Amino acid sequence: QITLQESGPTLVKPTQTLTLTCSFSGFSLTSSGVGVGWIRQAPGKALEWLAFIYWDDDMRYRPSLRSRVTIVKDSSKDRVVLTMTNVDPGDTGTYFCVYSHEVDYTDIFDSWGQGSLVTVSS
């Protein structure tokens, strides 16, 4: 059974750096085609793909956030960490850690964590 659990701060001040950790189990991030990453959802808004890291160390980022976001994996500890610098209130939302497998470039988001609500406010 695949499980993913997000952890991190619930409140961050503008201009600060947000660090979120995803701890997962039930699969290996070294298995072919597998990816783990982050999708966020602002309150009352649609889902927004942010960043993913894959079994072969490939990393993909949302172009509009590329300068502020970094994703790294620690396969030995089954964790993926997202870092977002210089946050602003527009980054407020629920951040989901997601397991994916890729078929012909299209990620299939099979399993989701429960989500971590992050508020950016002074």
Place this chain on the structure above:
Amino acid sequence: QSVLTQPPSVSGAPGQRVTISCSGSSSNIGADYDVNWYQQLPGTAPRLLIYINTNRPSGVPDRISGSKSGTSASLAISGLQAEDEAVYYCQSYDINLSGAIFGGGTQLTVL
């Protein structure tokens, strides 16, 4: 504004059939990239409903189906039940973004 366009809302009475459309372009669905669908119940994480256009994960009833044609895709739910009331999202890949894209979501209301 989402790259994939969905109607904001649809509704139907119990037992009826509804469809939710997802309109894309030549840089995503029209470029022959697959479409997946997700269901999000209030206060919960999304759940995979349909993958690779027409396939259902185990546990998803066969009254739920997906299709794709040209630059669009559709999700159909027949035999509507109260438990189907949720927000539904389509998702694909976009060449210009070099990543996943989602529709704006469609609120399904069971009357």
